Amino acid sequence: MKFRRSSRLVDLTNYLLHHPHSLVPLTYFSEKYQSAKSSISEDLTIVKETFEQHGIGTLQTVPGAAGGVKFIPQVKLSEAKQFIDELCELIEKPERLLPGGYLYLTDIMGDPSIVNRMGRLFATAFSDRKIDVVMTVATKGIPLAYAVAGQLDVPVVIVRKDSKVTEGSTVSINYVSGSSKRIQTMLLAKRSLKEGSNVLIIDDFMKAGGTINGMISLLEEFRAKVAGIGVLVETEGVEERLVDEYISLVKLTDVDVRERNIQVMQGTYFQLVKDKDKEIGED
Amino acid sequence: MKFRRSSRLVDLTNYLLHHPHSLVPLTYFSEKYQSAKSSISEDLTIVKETFEQHGIGTLQTVPGAAGGVKFIPQVKLSEAKQFIDELCELIEKPERLLPGGYLYLTDIMGDPSIVNRMGRLFATAFSDRKIDVVMTVATKGIPLAYAVAGQLDVPVVIVRKDSKVTEGSTVSINYVSGSSKRIQTMLLAKRSLKEGSNVLIIDDFMKAGGTINGMISLLEEFRAKVAGIGVLVETEGVEERLVDEYISLVKLTDVDVRERNIQVMQGTYFQLVKDKDKEIGED
Numbered sequence: 027m028k029f030r031r032s033s034r035l036v037d038l039t040n041y042l043l044h045h046p047h048s049l050v051p052l053t054y055f056s057e058k059y060q061s062a063k064s065s066i067s068e069d070l071t072i073v074k075e076t077f078e079q080h081g082i083g084t085l086q087t088v089p090g091a092a093g094g095v096k097f098i099p100q101v102k103l104s105e106a107k108q109f110i111d112e113l114c115e116l117i118e119k120p121e122r123l124l125p126g127g128y129l130y131l132t133d134i135m136g137d138p139s140i141v142n143r144m145g146r147l148f149a150t151a152f153s154d155r156k157i158d159v160v161m162t163v164a165t166k167g168i169p170l171a172y173a174v175a176g177q178l179d180v181p182v183v184i185v186r187k188d189s190k191v192t193e194g195s196t197v198s199i200n201y202v203s204g205s206s207k208r209i210q211t212m213l214l215a216k217r218s219l220k221e222g223s224n225v226l227i228i229d230d231f232m233k234a235g236g237t238i239n240g241m242i243s244l245l246e247e248f249r250a251k252v253a254g255i256g257v258l259v260e261t262e263g264v265e266e267r268l269v270d271e272y273i274s275l276v277k278l279t280d281v282d283v284r285e286r287n288i289q290v291m292q293g294t295y296f297q298l299v300k301d302k303d304k305e306i307g308e309d
Numbered sequence: 310m311k312f313r314r315s316s317r318l319v320d321l322t323n324y325l326l327h328h329p330h331s332l333v334p335l336t337y338f339s340e341k342y343q344s345a346k347s348s349i350s351e352d353l354t355i356v357k358e359t360f361e362q363h364g365i366g367t368l369q370t371v372p373g374a375a376g377g378v379k380f381i382p383q384v385k386l387s388e389a390k391q392f393i394d395e396l397c398e399l400i401e402k403p404e405r406l407l408p409g410g411y412l413y414l415t416d417i418m419g420d421p422s423i424v425n426r427m428g429r430l431f432a433t434a435f436s437d438r439k440i441d442v443v444m445t446v447a448t449k450g451i452p453l454a455y456a457v458a459g460q461l462d463v464p465v466v467i468v469r470k471d472s473k474v475t476e477g478s479t480v481s482i483n484y485v486s487g488s489s490k491r492i493q494t495m496l497l498a499k500r501s502l503k504e505g506s507n508v509l510i511i512d513d514f515m516k517a518g519g520t521i522n523g524m525i526s527l528l529e530e531f532r533a534k535v536a537g538i539g540v541l542v543e544t545e546g547v548e549e550r551l552v553d554e555y556i557s558l559v560k561l562t563d564v565d566v567r568e569r570n571i572q573v574m575q576g577t578y579f580q581l582v583k584d585k586d587k588e589i590g591e592d
Contacts (some may be wrong), residue, residue: 031314033362035318035322036319037363038582039318039322039323039358040322043322044425047443052401064323076320077319077571080320100482124477130477132476132500132501138455138464139453139459139462164448164468165447165467168451168452172455176425181419182452183415184419192411193407194408215413217415218415218419259580275568
């Protein structure tokens with residue numbers, strides 16, 4: 027049975043959206059739709075133009091026998107700005123203040139559509155790095171880590187702070203929590219990370235960076251490399267920041283518990299992503 | 310600027326896939342694409358046919374002034390069978406056996422594309438129930454809970470077994486772990502669940518059902534209702550199962566640590582989903 031173009035476009039779009047960063051040979055589609063490769067190429071041109079026009083992403087075409095097409099999710103700079111501004115507005119509501127100066131972010135991190143949009147932003151920022159796996163620490167960073175990993179088509183590994191979990195033998199390290207200065211332990215199942223992996227570290231919150239430094243030390247034990255660091259919220263004003271190179275969406279500039287005032291601004295996202303966006307054209 | 314049909318179909322597909330279970334007025338699309346409602350209706354007919362033909366889902370049209378179109382993710386029975394068979398094969402590998410008879414599932418649960426497929430299965434099974442929120446318990450069930458919630462367009466709430474997490478005031482209950490018979494505590498942030506909510510409970514593993522019973526007790530404290538229960542793996546042969554009505558994808562029928570033998574079979578999924586599938590037609 028042959029498929030009409032209109033039907034092919036709908037299914038092609040669905041397939042590509044579910045297989046980001048995967049190289050798909052054109053023969054896969056021409057067999058699936060019983061259509062000539064030339065027709066599939068025309069379909070892909072339409073998909074590419076629409077994806078770029080609507081800020082969904084782009085298609086990369088790899089020529090040759092081992093070639094094919096790859097969908098790269100790319101959020102436009104204008105959309106990223108709007109989304110981060112929305113996030114800032116959400117986060118600076120005074121009712122988020124918890125005792126101890128903590129912020130209640132459970133509702134934001136509990137909304138899959140918001141978390142998936144965050145994931146697309148990080149996937150945009152790190153789209154041209156070589157990444158084999160996304161790492162996070164239990165528990166609050168997990169949804170964001172999956173959202174990023176899903177858009178990069180890589181697995182997630184989860185570092186634990188307790189050893190009650192049954193995952194076989196583990197590698198553990200001690201680290202100093204940056205803000206409380208206490209010594210803590212974190213561990214990772216031996217089986218879960220291959221030696222030499224390129225690892226993107228994702229977390230929800232970074233104060234002085236102690237937890238992220240702990241993850242970096244843990245990676246050394248696995249002879250793995252840090253391919254990038256992304257956090258949702260960073261705090262400003264910590265005397266010594268332990269981690270230097272990272273991308274944050276939101277920066278917490280001031281939390282005044284007495285006055286019930288929270289001040290936030292854009293994080294470091296646009297410092298890295300600015301140039302990349304020009305390639306796919308801003309509207 | 311007017312949009313051509315081919316371009317509309319691509320963007321429509323992307324929009325609907327990212328907004329499952331949301332009612333979108335036709336005027337939204339006719340304004341976005343500067344096209345007549347009649348053209349949009351034709352587009353949606355093509356999308357609906359293709360979605361149904363390829364087992365992506367279906368579109369429900371709600372007529373009238375407050376009407377619109379709603380994308381309902383629906384996995385075909387044949388695809389669900391194939392996927393669950395693949396899962397069974399993956400899980401019964403003897404190298405998954407850990408000391409104590411536990412199973413190593415970290416690699417499976419660490420793969421976002423597998424977890425998202427699981428999510429679509431549960432979203433299919435529970436697609437006609439009234440669900441306001443998905444609940445799970447930290448840590449291993451979290452990715453699956455988000456995958457399900459994302460397909461149902463509802464938020465996730467996460468029950469904790471420790472109180473170290475900073476989410477403000479909490480409600481806690483004691484429960485008896487079904488397999489170890491020990492008394493444990495679980496807690497949920499007060500703010501995170503509204504009274505009267507319809508809650509879908511999702512978890513990765515169910516032995517005797519103690520943890521899930523704990524979550525049900527916790528729901529009573531919030532005057533919330535159980536809208537459904539879904540688990541990835543259930544074990545068979547426990548003398549008294551505490552939870553009765555649930556959907557599982559995989560059933561563990563035997564784990565023999567000495568012989569290094571794991572036996573699994575399909576869970577209860579097809580008992581509920583069988584009839585529903587006939588509505589959208591099997592190929």
